[in-house]
Amino acid sequence: MAEVKLMKGNEAFAEAAIRVGSDAYFGYPITPQSEVIEYLMTEQPHMRTGMVVLQAESEVAAINMVYGAAGAGKKVLTSSSSPGISLKLEGISYMAGAELPAVILNVVRGGPGLGTIQPSQADYFQAVKGGGHGDYKMLVLAPSSVQEMADFVEDAFDVAFRYRNPVMILSDGVIGQMMEKVVFKPQQDRWTEEEIIKMNGSWATTGKTADRERNIITSLNMRSDAMEIHNHKLQAKYKLMEENEVRFEEFMCDDAEYIMVAYGSSARIAQKTLDIARSKGIKVGLLRPITLFPYPTKKIQEYVNNGVKGFLSVEMSAGQMVEDVRLAVNGKAEVEHYGRNGGIVPSPTEVLNALETQIIK
Amino acid sequence: MDLKDIIKPENLVYTKTKNMTDKELSYCPGCGHGTAHMITMEAVEELGITEKTIGVAPVGCSVLAYEFMNVDMQQAAHGRAPAVATALSRVMPEKVIFTYQGDGDLAAIGTAETIHACNRGENIVIIFVNNGIYGMTGGQMAPTTLMGMKSSTSPYGRTAEQNGNPLKMTELVAQLEGTYNVSRHSVHTFKNVKKAKKAIKKAFQDAMDKKGTQFVEIVSNCNSGWKMSPVKSNEWMEEHMFAYYPLGQIKKDGVLVNNSNQN
Amino acid sequence: MSKVIGAIVVDIDKCKGCELCVVACPTDVIDMTKEVNAKGYAYAYMINPEACTGCSHCATVCPDGVITVYRTKKATA
Ligand SMILES: Cc1ncc(C[n+]2csc(CCOP(=O)(O)OP(=O)(O)O)c2C)c(N)n1
Ligand code: SF4
Numbered sequence: 126m127a128e129v130k131l132m133k134g135n136e137a138f139a140e141a142a143i144r145v146g147s148d149a150y151f152g153y154p155i156t157p158q159s160e161v162i163e164y165l166m167t168e169q170p171h172m173r174t175g176m177v178v179l180q181a182e183s184e185v186a187a188i189n190m191v192y193g194a195a196g197a198g199k200k201v202l203t204s205s206s207s208p209g210i211s212l213k214l215e216g217i218s219y220m221a222g223a224e225l226p227a228v229i230l231n232v233v234r235g236g237p238g239l240g241t242i243q244p245s246q247a248d249y250f251q252a253v254k255g256g257g258h259g260d261y262k263m264l265v266l267a268p269s270s271v272q273e274m275a276d277f278v279e280d281a282f283d284v285a286f287r288y289r290n291p292v293m294i295l296s297d298g299v300i301g302q303m304m305e306k307v308v309f310k311p312q313q314d315r316w317t318e319e320e321i322i323k324m325n326g327s328w329a330t331t332g333k334t335a336d337r338e339r340n341i342i343t344s345l346n347m348r349s350d351a352m353e354i355h356n357h358k359l360q361a362k363y364k365l366m367e368e369n370e371v372r373f374e375e376f377m378c379d380d381a382e383y384i385m386v387a388y389g390s391s392a393r394i395a396q397k398t399l400d401i402a403r404s405k406g407i408k409v410g411l412l413r414p415i416t417l418f419p420y421p422t423k424k425i426q427e428y429v430n431n432g433v434k435g436f437l438s439v440e441m442s443a444g445q446m447v448e449d450v451r452l453a454v455n456g457k458a459e460v461e462h463y464g465r466n467g468g469i470v471p472s473p474t475e476v477l478n479a480l481e482t483q484i485i486k
Numbered sequence: 487m488d489l490k491d492i493i494k495p496e497n498l499v500y501t502k503t504k505n506m507t508d509k510e511l512s513y514c515p516g517c518g519h520g521t522a523h524m525i526t527m528e529a530v531e532e533l534g535i536t537e538k539t540i541g542v543a544p545v546g547c548s549v550l551a552y553e554f555m556n557v558d559m560q561q562a563a564h565g566r567a568p569a570v571a572t573a574l575s576r577v578m579p580e581k582v583i584f585t586y587q588g589d590g591d592l593a594a595i596g597t598a599e600t601i602h603a604c605n606r607g608e609n610i611v612i613i614f615v616n617n618g619i620y621g622m623t624g625g626q627m628a629p630t631t632l633m634g635m636k637s638s639t640s641p642y643g644r645t646a647e648q649n650g651n652p653l654k655m656t657e658l659v660a661q662l663e664g665t666y667n668v669s670r671h672s673v674h675t676f677k678n679v680k681k682a683k684k685a686i687k688k689a690f691q692d693a694m695d696k697k698g699t700q701f702v703e704i705v706s707n708c709n710s711g712w713k714m715s716p717v718k719s720n721e722w723m724e725e726h727m728f729a730y731y732p733l734g735q736i737k738k739d740g741v742l743v744n745n746s747n748q749n
Numbered sequence: 750m751s752k753v754i755g756a757i758v759v760d761i762d763k764c765k766g767c768e769l770c771v772v773a774c775p776t777d778v779i780d781m782t783k784e785v786n787a788k789g790y791a792y793a794y795m796i797n798p799e800a801c802t803g804c805s806h807c808a809t810v811c812p813d814g815v816i817t818v819y820r821t822k823k824a825t826a
């Protein structure tokens with residue numbers, strides 16, 4: 126039975142984690158996402174579904190717990206905010222190398238360093254360009270509502286298991302903390318041991334039975350020729366993601382002369398800018414990338430081919446995603462960035478002003 | 487008596503356990519890692535738990551333990567094996583989980599994971615191979631390196647002023663409520679191997695019975711790092727390592743043993 | 750005199766010549782060869798096979814698990 130609730134984005138993520146039948150959550154408190162583990166501890170999902178929730182001694186331990194559970198073929202999640210995600214990167218790289226599925230939420234706050242506890246989007250590079258060591262990618266989903274904080278849990282697990290790759294939900298303090306109505310799908314059963322063996326038994330460490338060779342979870346290969354082959358396999362996977370998993374949303378782009386590109390909470394602000402601009406007769410549209418990797422590069426190229434004159438990337442950072450917009454546009458139209466840093470959320474009129482002065486001129 | 491009358495299947499008394507693969511071990515000649523592997527896998531075989539045992543390999547010379555131990559295995563990031571094992575044990579409580587770690591892995595970079603897994607009393611077995619050095623990376627100093635001992639990063643010998651004193655992780659974790667059996671062994675003589683194996687077997691049994699964390703240290707040699715022949719390194723180990731790291735039971739069935747110096 | 754007699758079989762190719770088995774044997778059965786195996790190591794062999802009791806000390810301390818041990822009652826001639 127579907128249920129409507131009013132809650133914070135962080136809580137919606139946690140409730141959805143229980144409802145999709147996750148097996149485990151491992152985390153460590155950090156603002157602005159501590160509600161995730163607080164909600165889970167309060168809900169006692171081990172009573173509801175048998176889901177394990179454990180507060181680890183650090184983000185490092187938490188991500189390695191995720192590695193262990195994922196390696197056993199289980200549905201496992203973790204969440205943190207920027208400084209904690211930095212600590213998790215070694216583990217994420219290991220998971221990408223060992224091809225382990227898992228869902229990682231980053232409720233981004235302002236940095237660098239300890240930074241602020243206010244919302245930010247300055248972890249785009251870290252999430253989208255690798256972050257940890259080695260040539261790897263995560264599929265990155267960017268929710269812009271409390272509803273999507275819930276819905277993307279299921280979507281994330283779906284792609285994580287399909288590609289055997291970690292998936293990041295890149296949120297921010299605005300989406301994590303704000304309260305909205307959210308519709309929940311009915312509770313799904315957790316996978317049984319038989320189901321896990323049927324689906325993931327070819328690789329997961331479920332115990333070496335007499336009928337099969339042992340399963341090994343590792344990212345190591347001492348031979349560089351074999352390691353190169355493994356890298357090619359990973360790259361082929363990322364290529365498939367680029368072909369099949371791009372998601373975005375368009376607002377009034379059909380007749381647009383200018384396009385704002387914004388994700389997450391910035392997309393909500395840009396939507397308000399769009400309303401004001403349109404009421405002033407400015408032909409502007411908004412592209413909201415939902416997947417940040419893979420990126421809607423082709424969509425942006427289409428706009429360029431259709432004669433769009435300029436793009437404004439709106440981000441709560443010094444300009445990170447704008448580089449991907451520039452790559453897509455490839456010099457064929459104006460590309461500018463507008464953003465605030467350090468935890469400041471720009472206002473719709475600020476963005477409109479940027480659009481008028483930097484792009485339309 | 488003719489050899490061919492002795493060497494017959496019905497007369498077999500010792501052969502390598504089927505729980506080890508046929509792969510040739512990557513360790514240096516005479517390295518204790520091999521023997522430690524062997525008795526760990528023999529214990530698993532003798533308890534009949536091969537199908538439900540899952541191991542976690544560290545980063546260190548034994549990073550490739552998964553190539554040799556014929557059970558499902560995960561390879562953990564440097565020092566994080568107890569976290570990986572924690573999750574495995576939590577999401578699959580019906581399975582038997584162990585880590586196999588060196589002293590750099592367990593007592594330096596992984597100190598936090600080790601202490602907290604032990605403190606939570608995770609129902610896992612931790613096999614801790616202490617050779618007082620970073621073997622894999624070429625013989626650098628470890629937290630366990632003895633006072634005065636030379637290594638590539640303590641070329642004039644370890645000093646307390648510079649590096650602090652050698653860390654007795656095993657005594658430390660014995661203080662935690664979560665640990666159940668804590669002991670220190672070696673695998674350089676027949677008698678010691680037998681004792682170590684007995685401890686490992688009990689550790690697996692008690693982990694299976696959900697009694698808490700089982701911690702078995704094996705003081706071992708690193709003849710490459712120590713720059714000695716295997717036989718000499720074992721002699722040196724007896725004389726120097728055992729003096730600082732005395733063999734014996736430190737905690738038994740949840741109770742600290744007073745005389746930890748009995749051998 | 751022991752009533753049993755033993756024998757060991759060394760997997761020559763896998764022996765690493767560490768000599769730990771030589772030290773471990775209580776009855777000095779084992780010595781190292783002069784020639785070397787494919788890996789370049791001198792390997793263990795029974796120089797004194799009559800003294801072997803099949804006690805398995807050597808095999809138990811062999812880090813590479815290359816020794817197999819057999820034991821039987823001595824034939825009474
Ligand atoms: C994060 C990280 N830091 C450093 C290393 C390099 N490294 C590999 S093994 C090792 C030390 C291993 O020593 P120990 O745990 O004592 O194992 P041994 O080889 O002696 O058995 C180090 C420092 C690494 N692989 N990962
Ligand atoms: S370097 Fe040391 S610990 Fe590593 S295999 Fe060689 S002897 Fe063993």
Ligand code: SF4
Nearest residue numbers: 774801802804805807
């Ligand atoms: S079985 Fe015993 S007596 Fe025979 S060689 Fe081995 S150690 Fe020596």
Ligand code: SF4
Nearest residue numbers: 764765767768770811
């Ligand atoms: S202990 Fe094993 S590896 Fe070492 S010399 Fe003897 S048989 Fe060879």
Ligand SMILES: [Mg+2]
Nearest residue numbers: 588589619621
């Ligand atoms: Mg070491």
